[in-house]
Amino acid sequence: MIIDFHTHAFPDKIAEKALKKIEAMGGIKPKFDGTIKGLLESMDSAGITTSVVLSIATKVSQFESILQWAGSINSERIIAFPSVHPDDEKVVERIFEIKNAGFKGLKMHPYFQDFIIDEEKMFPIYEAIEKAQLILVMHSGYDFAYERIDKAGPKRILKVIEKFPGLKFVATHLGGWEQWKDVEQFLVGKNLLIETSFSYDYLEKRKIEDIILTHNPDQILFGSDTPWADQKAAVEVLKKTEIPIEIKNKIFYQNAIRILGL
Numbered sequence: 634m635i636i637d638f639h640t641h642a643f644p645d646k647i648a649e650k651a652l653k654k655i656e657a658m659g660g661i662k663p664k665f666d667g668t669i670k671g672l673l674e675s676m677d678s679a680g681i682t683t684s685v686v687l688s689i690a691t692k693v694s695q696f697e698s699i700l701q702w703a704g705s706i707n708s709e710r711i712i713a714f715p716s717v718h719p720d721d722e723k724v725v726e727r728i729f730e731i732k733n734a735g736f737k738g739l740k741m742h743p744y745f746q747d748f749i750i751d752e753e754k755m756f757p758i759y760e761a762i763e764k765a766q767l768i769l770v771m772h773s774g775y776d777f778a779y780e781r782i783d784k785a786g787p788k789r790i791l792k793v794i795e796k797f798p799g800l801k802f803v804a805t806h807l808g809g810w811e812q813w814k815d816v817e818q819f820l821v822g823k824n825l826l827i828e829t830s831f832s833y834d835y836l837e838k839r840k841i842e843d844i845i846l847t848h849n850p851d852q853i854l855f856g857s858d859t860p861w862a863d864q865k866a867a868v869e870v871l872k873k874t875e876i877p878i879e880i881k882n883k884i885f886y887q888n889a890i891r892i893l894g895l
């Protein structure tokens with residue numbers, strides 16, 4: 634069993650356009666066509682049982698359509714996380730709407746949604762997510778499609794998790810993409826979940842092992858960030874690391890089962 638905690642897909646009608654747009658921004662070729670059907674095929678070839686599909690509301694107005702689509706794709710193999718936009722004046726209400734609709738969590742992205750994760754305007758949002766007991770998957774570290782301006786680095790993440798100790802915070806990209814030195818300094822061993830996506834091609838195997846083995850083994854989740862990475866390759870890289878099998882099992886599925894309440 635393998636649960637991929639970080640995937641993306643889009644409604645059939647807009648998948649092609651959405652992928653082209655993101656590809657143009659970041660220069661990375663997608664590994665499948667961006668549809669749910671394409672994702673399921675990718676999962677089959679990688680031996681992945683379940684994928685968490687993360688949406689990002691890049692505009693306030695997208696909340697409703699994302700919520701509806703997320704509800705429509707939920708299935709035995711797909712767990713959808715909708716999104717709120719921080720500039721939405723109804724953002725707190727929206728968070729409880731997500732909770733009441735039965736979703737397990739939501740995704741936010743400081744570069745696509747234009748915020749800094751430890752700025753004051755975010756605090757009521759974290760408070761609401763904490764209160765709703767939703768999982769917050771936060772894009773962490775730099776983003777390959779944007780200038781290297783620190784909006785979600787480990788030091789900022791530490792401030793957030795210290796201020797909201799009950800928040801189920803998932804830091805993506807092994808704690809902070811291309812800010813891994815700071816991950817080791819500020820985040821390993823702290824009370825947060827770290828997801829592994831998009832580190833495999835950018836970090837040597839030894840470093841991945843170091844970060845994983847110094848963090849709490851109950852707080853690491855497997856993620857691929859497909860379509861921007863290949864699910865099968867992501868599985869293989871983690872399998873090949875010299876991490877004890879008991880910890881690999883936690884990363885591949887046991888921690889996700891517990892966190893998602895499956």
Ligand SMILES: [Zn+2]
Nearest residue numbers: 639640641858
């Ligand atoms: Zn992603």
